[in-house]
Amino acid sequence: MDGLPDGAVVRFEYEWGSGNEDDYKLRPCAIIIRGNGPSVFFFPISHSLPDGDEVALEIPIDARAAAGLDAFPQWLIVSRCNRVEWPGGVRNIQGKTTPLYGTLPTDFVDVFRSALAAVVKQKLLRSKDRLPP
């Protein structure tokens, strides 16, 4: 992973998952979790307040600064992700030779991990409820 820590914010060709052809956008995304093997999970960062059914964390201003983001309010979406094999979809920042904007503080990354685990556990519980007795 070229030494990038969990919480690194990189420029990434993110696909929202709507199935539309124009679904791709180069945007800052946080690498929060490295999966098994070369798999990496990317979570999108957005200036827009997420829809009602999305789970997201507002990124505090100090965390935005540490991550190299602008000062406007931004959210890290918990309930959507792209999983790719590193470094697929990672692109250099325009005019630079690195994709790295900065790194989110570890305390914020911990909060994100808890929120993500909660989303996953909720899904697993719902799946269990649907199993036949």
Add this chain to the structure above:
Amino acid sequence: MRSVSSAEAARTFGAIREEVVTPGAEPVTVTHYNIPQVVVISFLEYRDLVRRSRFAGKVADLPEEDLAFLSTIDRRNARP
């Protein structure tokens, strides 16, 4: 796969573009000093390639093995 030099690609890019967007057409490789450096493919083929190798969507729709991995992510320390 058809291969052209970078000089030829610069001269005939319009024709190469039309060639690669034809359904079922092969990509075109562009060489520089005989070394393959660039592949020209259609936008749609590029999207297919990217989509084939990634998951994109809601976390809740991830395959079970990913959900199992992520369900314990809060117990793993983010600190190096």
